[in-house]
Amino acid sequence: MSRITATFSRLKLQGRKALIPFFTAGDPDPASCVPLMHALVAGGADIIELGVPFSDPMADGPVIQRSSERALKHGVTLRDVIGWVAEFRSTNSDTPVVLMGYANPVESMGVDVFAGAAKAAGADGVVVVDYPLEEAERLVSTLDAAGLDTVFLLSPTTTDARLKQVAALGRGYLYYVSLKGVTGAATIDVVDVARRLAHIRSFTTLPVGVGFGIRDGETARAVAQVADAVVIGSRLVQEIEAAPAEAVPRARAFMSGIRAAMDTGAAAA
Amino acid sequence: MRVYDLPDAKGHFGPYGGVFVSETLISALEDLKAAYAQFKNDPGFLAEFAYELKHYVGRPSPVYHARRWSEHFGGAQVYLKREDLNHTGAHKINNVIGQALLARHLGKPRVIAETGAGQHGVATATIAARYGMECVVYMGSEDVKRQAQNVYRMKLLGATVVPVESGSKTLKDALNEAMRDWVTNVENTFYIIGTVAGPHPYPMMVRDFQSVIGKEAREQMPEMTGRQPDAVLACVGGGSNAIGIFHPYIIDESVRLIGVEAAGHGLETGQHSATLCAGRSGVLHGNRTYLLQDDNGQIIETHSISAGLDYPGVGPEHAWLKDSGRAEYVAVTDDEALEAFHKLCRLEGIIPALESSHALAYAAKIAPRMRKDQILLVNLSGRGDKDMHTVAEKSGLKF
Numbered sequence: 247m248s249r250i251t252a253t254f255s256r257l258k259l260q261g262r263k264a265l266i267p268f269f270t271a272g273d274p275d276p277a278s279c280v281p282l283m284h285a286l287v288a289g290g291a292d293i294i295e296l297g298v299p300f301s302d303p304m305a306d307g308p309v310i311q312r313s314s315e316r317a318l319k320h321g322v323t324l325r326d327v328i329g330w331v332a333e334f335r336s337t338n339s340d341t342p343v344v345l346m347g348y349a350n351p352v353e354s355m356g357v358d359v360f361a362g363a364a365k366a367a368g369a370d371g372v373v374v375v376d377y378p379l380e381e382a383e384r385l386v387s388t389l390d391a392a393g394l395d396t397v398f399l400l401s402p403t404t405t406d407a408r409l410k411q412v413a414a415l416g417r418g419y420l421y422y423v424s425l426k427g428v429t430g431a432a433t434i435d436v437v438d439v440a441r442r443l444a445h446i447r448s449f450t451t452l453p454v455g456v457g458f459g460i461r462d463g464e465t466a467r468a469v470a471q472v473a474d475a476v477v478i479g480s481r482l483v484q485e486i487e488a489a490p491a492e493a494v495p496r497a498r499a500f501m502s503g504i505r506a507a508m509d510t511g512a513a514a515a
Numbered sequence: 516m517r518v519y520d521l522p523d524a525k526g527h528f529g530p531y532g533g534v535f536v537s538e539t540l541i542s543a544l545e546d547l548k549a550a551y552a553q554f555k556n557d558p559g560f561l562a563e564f565a566y567e568l569k570h571y572v573g574r575p576s577p578v579y580h581a582r583r584w585s586e587h588f589g590g591a592q593v594y595l596k597r598e599d600l601n602h603t604g605a606h607k608i609n610n611v612i613g614q615a616l617l618a619r620h621l622g623k624p625r626v627i628a629e630t631g632a633g634q635h636g637v638a639t640a641t642i643a644a645r646y647g648m649e650c651v652v653y654m655g656s657e658d659v660k661r662q663a664q665n666v667y668r669m670k671l672l673g674a675t676v677v678p679v680e681s682g683s684k685t686l687k688d689a690l691n692e693a694m695r696d697w698v699t700n701v702e703n704t705f706y707i708i709g710t711v712a713g714p715h716p717y718p719m720m721v722r723d724f725q726s727v728i729g730k731e732a733r734e735q736m737p738e739m740t741g742r743q744p745d746a747v748l749a750c751v752g753g754g755s756n757a758i759g760i761f762h763p764y765i766i767d768e769s770v771r772l773i774g775v776e777a778a779g780h781g782l783e784t785g786q787h788s789a790t791l792c793a794g795r796s797g798v799l800h801g802n803r804t805y806l807l808q809d810d811n812g813q814i815i816e817t818h819s820i821s822a823g824l825d826y827p828g829v830g831p832e833h834a835w836l837k838d839s840g841r842a843e844y845v846a847v848t849d850d851e852a853l854e855a856f857h858k859l860c861r862l863e864g865i866i867p868a869l870e871s872s873h874a875l876a877y878a879a880k881i882a883p884r885m886r887k888d889q890i891l892l893v894n895l896s897g898r899g900d901k902d903m904h905t906v907a908e909k910s911g912l913k914f
């Protein structure tokens with residue numbers, strides 16, 4: 247059983263939902279990456295989505311674009327990011343790490359080389375934002391062979407035919423992007439998400455995480471009542487951006503607040 | 516090659532092309548694919564397109580024998596396909612009309628576009644005015660500064676120009692931002708991409724609209740010269756004018772197809788935009804193609820004296836034509852392009868765009884070594900009025 251699947255099984259037994267923070271590796275600076283990962287776990291994160299910076303983050307809003315630019319100014323590479331996963335893994339063997347980014351840095355390294363290096367470092371899953379189903383077959387078979395989960399995105403406009411394919415190709419969990427648009431835009435409609443998740447679950451037994459538009463504890467709690475996982479990206483990156491020197495304690499405090507709100511929800515439910 | 520039917524159903528030209536976008540954009544692209552499949556063979560749509568090209572753009576554009584310039588070489592005869600005579604001054608409008616008609620049929624009242632130098636932005640703003648559509652043009656903030664006249668032109672035509680501050684603040688970032696707008700406003704918005712790049716079906720669709728250039732040339736050349744040319748030359752940035760003139764000639768294997776990229780300050784300096792000559796395969800802006808990138812897969816900044824060639828990617832069909840050997844790709848420097856620019860002004864009374872001057876410069880290189888009965892056809896993709904500022908500055912003048 248993969249570390250991701252094991253994590254969801256354990257949480258299910260506990261009656262809790264997964265909290266999945268996203269931030270861009272190397273933002274605000276390379277030295278903060280591993281401490282930030284540990285701080286997020288201390289604050290209550292169950293899985294970490296670690297962003298691989300790219301020069302042209304087409305699916306991201308301004309907050310994550312800027313975080314990517316800051317990391318690239320420090321010369322952060324995919325190899326660096328994989329190195330930080332290994333460093334994190336040397337003292338944390340429980341928390342899954344999912345690498346999230348765009349196709350070109352992965353293709354530039356070579357999909358095979360990437361899969362081998364990521365697995366050896368202790369990564370657990372991969373999201374390549376601009377590899378939709380149509381282009382993902384080779385990625386999935388390579389990651390499968392290496393023992394890494396390929397996590398797919400779903401959107402409000404994903405058709406039933408595609409849901410069927412995603413259910414077959416997806417590993418670990420599915421990531422439902424709750425809004426049209428880019429990361430960091432607008433806020434979420436929980437009733438609509440609940441309806442959509444019920445439909446998605448008629449196609450798959452994979453856990454479904456929800457992201458895009460989750461800004462505070464209250465929304466996280468509401469989403470946690472209908473989803474298996476809550477993904478928070480832009481809002482966390484804003485914390486890092488607001489005070490780079492205090493990024494680590496602020497990230498931990500922010501995570502704790504969200505965790506507390508989610509668990510209150512679980513107790514009440 | 517008797518048959519050429521790329522791309523395949525998934526938008527692939529060999530290993531290139533495809534649909535490399537986030538799941539959030541898939542349904543919009545599926546809708547577009549379906550709409551284009553419906554209209555591309557619809558007689559009513561095609562008649563409307565042909566009417567606009569004839570009466571609004573001024574097509575067919577003539578082919579012109581550049582006699583004095585050819586005599587100057589003492590070799591091959593050079594003919595020019597005069598896309599510079601189109602309304603708005605370049606080939607860009609052919610494609611914009613096609614896509615704007617599609618937008619109308621799909622009931623989308625708002626069109627968006629990316630632009631580098633501003634030519635595609637001006638063409639889009641023009642058609643939006645003609646059809647009464649809302650128009651938003653994304654332009655890197657660096658380009659907004661460099662191309663103030665075109666920014667003003669777009670505003671005159673009623674468009675909103677949005678300066679893009681992210682990344683390198685140039686064309687590639689404008690394209691990213693236009694995609695972000697599209698994914699957010701897809702219900703009422705049609706994204707008019709200006710070149711043969713982007714996710715499928717864009718490279719195919721833009722090619723089809725632009726291939727009017729080559730279709731006309733294939734009829735005009737035999738009328739004028741009794742046969743097809745020995746070689747067809749066109750500049751390549753994203754590659755839409757080149758595909759437009761190449762595509763109908765792909766099956767004529769006796770006709771050499773030569774794409775001319777921007778070598779900027781020289782390929783060895785690293786300051787150029789010669790993607791096919793000096794790049795390697797990767798994924799950007801929704802398709803797999805040749806890219807200018809660093810060792811870690813980050814896209815690098817490019818340079819060319821002509822803003823329209825200043826792009827780190829290239830249309831996936833060109834990547835395929837290069838690998839398959841059907842087309843050749845070469846590069847000429849800023850200085851070589853400028854020399855050709857001045858020669859054409861003085862010998863033919865035609866002020867070419869700096870983009871097109873790259874194709875002219877390569878014709879100038881090979882024509883002297885060819886026989887007098889050989890024929891080169893150069894796509895003169897645009898006029899140079901927009902480049903007065905750049906050329907004057909190079910000559911030490913300031914307006």
